[in-house]
Amino acid sequence: MDLPSMETMMLDPASGLTAGTADEVRIATIVDGRGRAGKTTVANVLVQFCRERGANLRVWNADRQNETHSLSVFHRDAVRPPSDDPDDKGAWLEESFDAQVRERFDSVLDLAGGDPLVRLLARETELVATLEQHRVRLVLWQVLGPDVADLDYLKLSMEAGLFAPATLLVLNAGLVRSKRSIEAVFAEVTGHKVFVDAVAQGAQVVWFPGLVCMKGVAERGLTFAEAKRGIVKPGQQRFVLFDQTRVEIFWEKHIPAFFAQIPADWLPRMADRAARSRGGIQ
């Protein structure tokens, strides 16, 4: 879907999406990190979770290298840059932020591993401050695995000025497949100066929970709501009983718990929060 055609989706009160008001702060979430750290999985969970709760959210998929498990598989309305050319991607991103400022929606951007796209724009335009002036809060989700090299991208983001004021360090516990303890496997990362400095500068740290059968869900191109109900697409193998239960526990307990750790004003606006602020839910 290209940008002009998305304008028709805007803020229809009858659609049940959260329209909000013109001066309300909107959230631009950028999911960044090294390749294989779990960015797309985390972004996919974020989008599904918020949309289940009525968020008016646009998905920007800048990861053109990842076809099999890309966000576009799960979210057909995800917008992609016209090509992998850096100039095309840069222009596409600027147009996307411009549309967000004018049209007032929340966004989630999934970057390819180590893609300098946003960092370049941030260096050139003081992106965080510029968006804030237009009441769009940039929230950086830096996804980290247990490899110290994952911190290189956090360091680059800090140097590019992408870091403040809202940064979430997402420790992906789902990457620990060995019998070693999660605490021990991540000790080098969480004890590293770059990590500690980021926390000192105001970053919040959260654990992203693992799901043993995550690969099975992703490879079937299912949403978590579908997988927990045991739905599969034609020609696919059904989920075994216990995997279905695992998905249900993940989606109904662990993921809400994960989101409960994140400051509410760093998340896209969701319908139940909007209703609460209007006194609609007691």
Added chain:
Amino acid sequence: MSDETLTKVLAGLQGRRFRGRSDLYRWLRANYKRLAPRLAQDQVSWGVLAQEIAAAGLKNRKGASPSADSVRRIWGTVCRDLAREAAAKAQRRTRKYPSRISPNWWPQVVEPPRPMTSAGPPVLSSPSVNESSLGGVPGRQSSEVVEFPTVDPSGAPLAEGHVFYRGQSMLRRVAEQLARIDRQAREMDRFK
């Protein structure tokens, strides 16, 4: 320090643990929590503290009034002992249990969000997700209060707002976040 206070101090020392330690050690240890912040903020010099302790009648193991240097040194011993005991206690909590993550695993909740600073008034009216009905489990959201040493293992007081954690000095709010994720990791490990 008045005689009455001294009497109370000495009475409080009766039958205490740490056999073989001087009264000074016991007294510094018993009053660690109250003394540490003041020493960390340089509100009290070692000399003044030694004079007050001498005036109160506390003696070192040789029966002499303690000097500023001996108070500083014994304070360091107290801090070291407390840090070791805290580390040993933490280590005892890191036992691992073979299993997958528990269905009942529930992480601690972070502090409330900081307001937006540079783009007009913060957005406020929306309640936090913590308060919402997003799958919350009642009674799981209280945050644990952790106490951190405000001096390093040698007894030297740390800069204001700093505490000692993971073998280094750091801001208290950083230590609190790191302690929280360490605790959550241990909780996940229990069910791994």
